[in-house]
Amino acid sequence: MLANLPQLIIGLADLAAAFLFLYGLQRMSSPATAPSGILVAGFGMVAAVLASFLYVFSVSAAAQPHLGVNIGLALIALVVGGGLAWLSGKRVAMTAMPQMVALYNGMGGGAAGAIAAVELFGAKTQGATQLVVTLLGALIGAVSLSGSLVAWAKLQGVINKPLRVRGQQALNGVAMFAALATAGVILFAVLGGAPILLATPTWIYIFFGLALLFGVLMTLPIGGADMPVVISIYNALTGLAVGLEGFVLQNPALMIAGMVVGAAGLLLTLLMAKAMNRSVANVVFTNFGDAPKQVQGAIKGSLRPVEASDAGIAMRYASKVIIVPGYGLAAAQAQQKLYEFVKLLQAARVEVKFAVHPVAGRMPGQMDVLLAEAGVPYDLIFQLEDINDDFATADVALVIGANDVVNPAARTEKTSPIFGMPILNADKAKQVYVVKRGEGKGYAGIQNALFYGDNCNMVYGDAQAVLVKMIEAVRGLGAAAA
Amino acid sequence: MDLSITMTGFVALYVFMLAAFAGWVIIGHVPAILHTPLMSGSNFVHGIVVVGGLYALLNASTVQEQVIGFVAVLLGAGNAAGGFAVTQRMLAMFQTSEPVLAHAHPHAHARVHHLKKKG
Numbered sequence: 314m315l316a317n318l319p320q321l322i323i324g325l326a327d328l329a330a331a332f333l334f335l336y337g338l339q340r341m342s343s344p345a346t347a348p349s350g351i352l353v354a355g356f357g358m359v360a361a362v363l364a365s366f367l368y369v370f371s372v373s374a375a376a377q378p379h380l381g382v383n384i385g386l387a388l389i390a391l392v393v394g395g396g397l398a399w400l401s402g403k404r405v406a407m408t409a410m411p412q413m414v415a416l417y418n419g420m421g422g423g424a425a426g427a428i429a430a431v432e433l434f435g436a437k438t439q440g441a442t443q444l445v446v447t448l449l450g451a452l453i454g455a456v457s458l459s460g461s462l463v464a465w466a467k468l469q470g471v472i473n474k475p476l477r478v479r480g481q482q483a484l485n486g487v488a489m490f491a492a493l494a495t496a497g498v499i500l501f502a503v504l505g506g507a508p509i510l511l512a513t514p515t516w517i518y519i520f521f522g523l524a525l526l527f528g529v530l531m532t533l534p535i536g537g538a539d540m541p542v543v544i545s546i547y548n549a550l551t552g553l554a555v556g557l558e559g560f561v562l563q564n565p566a567l568m569i570a571g572m573v574v575g576a577a578g579l580l581l582t583l584l585m586a587k588a589m590n591r592s593v594a595n596v597v598f599t600n601f602g603d604a605p606k607q608v609q610g611a612i613k614g615s616l617r618p619v620e621a622s623d624a625g626i627a628m629r630y631a632s633k634v635i636i637v638p639g640y641g642l643a644a645a646q647a648q649q650k651l652y653e654f655v656k657l658l659q660a661a662r663v664e665v666k667f668a669v670h671p672v673a674g675r676m677p678g679q680m681d682v683l684l685a686e687a688g689v690p691y692d693l694i695f696q697l698e699d700i701n702d703d704f705a706t707a708d709v710a711l712v713i714g715a716n717d718v719v720n721p722a723a724r725t726e727k728t729s730p731i732f733g734m735p736i737l738n739a740d741k742a743k744q745v746y747v748v749k750r751g752e753g754k755g756y757a758g759i760q761n762a763l764f765y766g767d768n769c770n771m772v773y774g775d776a777q778a779v780l781v782k783m784i785e786a787v788r789g790l791g792a793a794a795a
Numbered sequence: 796m797d798l799s800i801t802m803t804g805f806v807a808l809y810v811f812m813l814a815a816f817a818g819w820v821i822i823g824h825v826p827a828i829l830h831t832p833l834m835s836g837s838n839f840v841h842g843i844v845v846v847g848g849l850y851a852l853l854n855a856s857t858v859q860e861q862v863i864g865f866v867a868v869l870l871g872a873g874n875a876a877g878g879f880a881v882t883q884r885m886l887a888m889f890q891t892s893e894p895v896l897a898h899a900h901p902h903a904h905a906r907v908h909h910l911k912k913k914g
Binding site for chain 1: 799800801802804807810811814815816817818819821822823824825826827828829830831832833834835836837838839840841842843844845846847848849850851852853854855856857859860861863864865866867868869870871872873874875876877878879880881882883884885886887888889890891892
């Protein structure tokens with residue numbers, strides 16, 4: 314019985330971890346309970362990691378002489394890897410969150426791939442099923458690693474443009490087929506007990522090389538604005554890889570955690586794709602800009618620029634204002650100023666709400682985090698389906714740094730590339746103010762009929778500078794006006 | 796008492812199926828406002844892969860296995876620690892209006908309803 318004690322403790326710790334992960338994620342169903350959710354999930358992780366050191370009591374005979382060194386390496390890896398990631402996570406700016414998540418995600422995929430590599434090089438798998446699952450997990454983990462790193466580089470601005478070559482899809486297909494074929498060779502070589510053409514370890518190196526290459530090729534052509542979907546996909550893939558390696562290691566905690574994340578990533582991927590009015594395949598295999606440009610019907614009306622101060626004062630005397638923030642707001646680092654302005658409006662008894670589109674930002678929900686960081690209470694932040702009917706009763710819709718997500722062409726213009734995409738009905742408000750750097754087009758490269766509407770005024774300038782002027786104008790009215 | 800876990804293909808498939816279903820249902824209840832912390836939080840959860848890395852490293856018997864095992868633990872630990880740090884930071888930012896502010900607000904009840912529906 315006593316000999317079983319380490320095994321018992323490991324089993325219980327892993328079981329507790331699996332439960333705490335599920336319970337922690339369940340507590341994320343509300344912003345009020347979510348902080349405690351991540352905390353309990355963290356306890357589960359610590360328990361599982363500490364317990365796994367009890368593996369020292371059951372290591373294989375071959376590993377016995379190396380045990381001291383291995384424990385030392387494990388401690389160094391934990392402290393260095395965990396420490397560096399912890400520090401970077403504490404310091405990263407909220408606008409840089411997407412690339413940080415991509416980076417951590419790539420690390421997880423890499424870890425899963427590395428575990429598979431140990432199993433493959435050490436010929437530790439038993440039977441065809443385990444080998445197939447190991448290879449599958451290795452492929453997915455490696456693709457997730459290199460793909461996430463490319464996503465990181467794109468979001469970080471290291472790689473600026475989508476890189477495409479002629480016949481990109483054929484090339485991707487060849488790379489993937491080659492990786493799968495190599496996996497097949499390894500499978501037959503190991504099961505048959507004889508190397509095929511090359512030594513099996515050589516094939517394993519080739520296999521990992523091809524898988525990493527495929528991840529790079531798959532991600533390079535995808536544009537920066539499609540990254541919400543891509544990050545979701547790689548999150549799901551890493552989860553899947555971890556789950557599969559969990560099966561190989563006969564560790565149900567890894568299987569459950571991996572599969573839960575896989576399902577979560579899949580769900581988020583589908584939600585994002587829906588919000589962009591595109592299929593997942595369309596995001597991965599084509600480029601938005603590649604679609605043949607439709608000739609647009611002429612838009613009636615003209616753009617009417619107004620002064621920021623006038624717009625600010627108009628909102629001060631409105632009774633209901635809905636703000637539509639876009640990525641341009643975050644790019645101008647103007648969230649704090651925006652909330653300062655909102656507090657002035659609230660002090661003047663103006664009802665203010667924020668309307669957030671699902672794809673505002675570079676990852677799902679990033680705009681909500683950026684607003685929360687600026688101190689905006691989450692009960693003022695509304696999602697598309699909850700607020701869209703409110704625009705009709707709003708005196709003012711203030712659009713800052715958003716374009717395509719408020720383009721009414723998505724509702725009416727059948728030939729528009731964004732037709733059918735769910736949009737925020739900012740055009741239904743009595744008065745619309747659009748804060749914009751210039752007359753440029755949005756990501757979709759099309760004109761926005763909203764800007765030409767009779768109820769719309771343009772406020773040109775950097776969002777930060779515009780908001781400072783609005784704040785000054787409203788303050789200038791003084792207490793007498795309040 | 797034998798405590799070792801041996802899972803045949805079908806038992807594993809059942810575990811996968813139930814976990815995927817649980818994940819789908821649980822995540823489906825997370826409001827869109829929390830999708831970024833959710834993504835980094837689920838990212839943190841697959842950091843459990845570090846446990847598999849530790850198993851591989853502690854059982855390493857060649858230099859090659861030690862090197863790859865070390866990389867697995869290094870990356871896995873980074874995944875877990877980083878995922879936790881950013882998720883905790885983001886979730887701490889979500890604050891509700893102070894009662895004073897909600898009182899000044901004529902439509903406070905509508906927002907409460909909104910949150911209930913989400914929860």
